[in-house]
Every structure is written in C-alpha cells, then in structure tokens.
Amino acid sequence: xxxxxxxxxGGGGDVLITNKRPDPFRSSAAFQGSRSMLSFEDRGNNxxxxxxxxxxxxxxxxxxxxxxxxxxxxxxRRLTSDQVRFLENSFESDNKLEPDRKVQLAKELGLQPRxxxxxxxxxxxxxxxxxxxxxxxxxxxxxxxxxxNYENLVKEKEKLKSEVDELSDRIILQEKGTSDSSSTKSxxxxxxxxxxxxxxxxxxxxxxxxxxxxxxxLENGVQTSLVERVxxxxxxxxxxxxxxLDEENNLxxxxxxxVDCYTLPKIENGDHxxxxxxxxxxxxxxxxxxxxxxxxx
DNA sequence: CAAGTCAACAGGAAAG
DNA sequence: CTTTCCTGTTGACTTG
Numbered sequence: 406x407x408x409x410x411x412x413x414x415g416g417g418g419d420v421l422i423t424n425k426r427p428d429p430f431r432s433s434a435a436f437q438g439s440r441s442m443l444s445f446e447d448r449g450n451n452x453x454x455x456x457x458x459x460x461x462x463x464x465x466x467x468x469x470x471x472x473x474x475x476x477x478x479x480x481x482r483r484l485t486s487d488q489v490r491f492l493e494n495s496f497e498s499d500n501k502l503e504p505d506r507k508v509q510l511a512k513e514l515g516l517q518p519r520x521x522x523x524x525x526x527x528x529x530x531x532x533x534x535x536x537x538x539x540x541x542x543x544x545x546x547x548x549x550x551x552x553x554n555y556e557n558l559v560k561e562k563e564k565l566k567s568e569v570d571e572l573s574d575r576i577i578l579q580e581k582g583t584s585d586s587s588s589t590k591s592x593x594x595x596x597x598x599x600x601x602x603x604x605x606x607x608x609x610x611x612x613x614x615x616x617x618x619x620x621x622x623l624e625n626g627v628q629t630s631l632v633e634r635v636x637x638x639x640x641x642x643x644x645x646x647x648x649x650l651d652e653e654n655n656l657x658x659x660x661x662x663x664v665d666c667y668t669l670p671k672i673e674n675g676d677h678x679x680x681x682x683x684x685x686x687x688x689x690x691x692x693x694x695x696x697x698x699x700x701x702x
Numbered sequence: 703c704a705a706g707t708c709a710a711c712a713g714g715a716a717a718g
Numbered sequence: 719c720t721t722t723c724c725t726g727t728t729g730a731c732t733t734g
Binding site: 482483501502504522529533 | 721722723724725726730731732
Binding site: 483484523527531 | 708
C-alpha cells in the first residue's frame with residue numbers, strides 16, 4: 406500500500422504531551438481524532454528495529470496550520486503493518502494488557518498507551534466474533550450429524566414397526582388356528598413358541614382389541630427409547646456397544662418393556678450395565694441449553 | 703458507490 | 719473514585 410501522508414495534527418504537541426488521559430477531551434469535538442499526533446510519513450520504511458514513528462513536529466507547523474488542523478474534522482490513521490504485526494505478536498502471547506506492558510508497547514511502537522489499549526480492546530472483540538463464528542459452525546455440524554442420525558433411526562424404527570405388525574398378524578392367525586383345532590387336536594405347541602406367545606399375551610386377556618392396544622403401547626415404548634438413543638449417540642458415539650447386543654436389547658425392550666433387559670441372564674459376556682446409566686446420556690437437542698454444556702469459553 | 707474494515711469513542715459494569 | 723473491560727456505535731478509509 407502506498408504511504409499516506411500526514412493527515413491531521415489535531416491539538417499539536419501540547420496535547421500530545423499533556424494528554425495522558427484523553428477522557429476529558431472525549432466530549433470535545435475539537436479534540437476528537439487528536440489522540441496521537443504522529444506522522445506516518447515514510448511509514449513503510451521505518452519498521453526495522455527502531456521506532457515506527459516520527460513525533461509531530463510543532464516547529465514545522467505554523468500557527469495558521471495549527472488552527473487549520475485544530476478545526477478539521479476527525480481523520481483516522483491506520484496503524485502501519487509493522488505496528489499491527491508487533492501488536493499481533495504481543496496479543497498472541499497474551500491478550501490481556503497489563504499497564505506496564507501497555508506503556509512498554511506504546512513506547513516501542515510510538516503510539517499513545519491509550520491507542521494500544523484500544524487496539525487490544527478491538528482485537529479482543531474481533532477474536533470473540535471469530536470464536537462465535539467458529540462455535541456456530543461447529544454447532545451446525547453437530548446438528549447436521551445428529552439430524553442424519555435421527556433420520557436413520559426413524560427409518561430403523563419404521564422397519565421394526567413393520568416387523569412387529571407382521572409378527573402380531575401371524576400370532577393372531579395362529580391364535581385363530583389353535584382355537585379352531587383345539588377341539589379336535591390335543592397336541593401342544595413347542596415349548597419355545599409357547600413362551601413367545603405367553604410374552605406377547607402377558608396381561609392381555611382374550612380380547613384382541615386390548616391386544617392391539619398393547620402392541621401400540623409397546624411400539625411407543627420403542628419409539629421413546631430410540632429417541633433417547635439418538636440423543637445419547639450425539640455425544641457418546643464411541644460408547645455404542647456392538648450392534649448385535651443393541652438389537653437384542655431393542656427386541657427385548659420391545660416385547661418386555663417392564664423388564665430390565667440389560668441384566669437378563671441371556672447376556673453371556675457378563676456385561677451387567679446399569680440401565681439407568683445407559684439411558685442417562687441425554688443432553689438435549691441443540692435448541693436446549695444443555696447442549697451448550699460441553700462448550701468451552 | 704455500497705459494503706466492509708478498523709481506529710476511536712461512549713457508556714455501563716466490575717474490580718481494586 | 720479510578721481504571722479497565724465489554725459492547726455497541728461512529729466515521730474515515732479501503733475495496734470490488
């Protein structure tokens with residue numbers, strides 16, 4: 406970028422010297438923009454080692470110019486790339502600015518300490534905005550993953566539901582068959598099938614309407630547990646057990662919602678997980694405040 | 703020339 | 719009370 410010539414002398418040297426704390430001038434429009442009476446002429450050539458600036462030389466500006474500058478509206482000077490680089494390095498090492506460091510930086514850069522303080526304030530604000538953007542992107546990504554996961558599970562649920570329907574139809578048909586033939590045939594069903602029927606008919610009397618109701622209830626239970634699994638997989642993806650075991654437990658819960666499927670003796674690997682802890686992974690959807698719990702600020 | 707960037711400011715809150 | 723920080727705003731300046 407081309408070097409920009411000196412823009413505005415403002416209050417001149419007197420102000421530069423006495424203006425340790427610029428607040429008294431804040432309300433005075435005449436002094437706005439006169440914080441650092443610096444010349445940035447040749448700003449591109451003075452960045453190595455020494456100071457980046459030249460003091461405003463009041464001697465070179467007559468009273469006419471002084472008055473002229475004094476009444477000019479505010480004009481802002483950009484910091485040189487060297488100054489910015491220096492400040493950036495300093496910011497990287499520590500984004501807080503202790504008074505000693507502020508003065509030291511101001512000396513080295515040829516700026517007013519207040520300019521350094523303001524730069525740090527603005528820099529922190531920019532950093533925070535960037536961080537917010539990043540957090541938003543991360544959250545969006547998590548949400549998309551969660552959504553895809555949920556949709557898969559809905560499909561899985563639909564599949565399981567159709568299986569349940571099919572099985573219940575079959576059972577109803579078998580019910581009819583056995584009641585028709587029971588008067589003529591005295592042979593019993595195999596033991597395992599009998600147990601299966603018993604499980605499905607548990608607490609269900611002869612009434613088929615109640616039986617359908619029970620099936621619907623079981624399906625709702627499956628749906629609830631699937632939604633819980635969606636939530637838990639959001640954060641604990643790695644913790645998911647092998648699919649066969651989950652499937653087994655799903656079927657168990659589908660048919661035996663009141664039974665602790667995780668502690669049933671059929672599990673042979675000795676994995677006796679606490680069902681409450683298994684289902685306590687809920688963290689909520691992104692809209693929920695809980696979802697921000699893992700966010701680090 | 704509109705939109706974006708950035709130094710600087712205003713005002714309130716918090717810390718000492 | 720002073721100082722610093724935060725947040726929002728202003729206006730000069732840059733960029734496409």
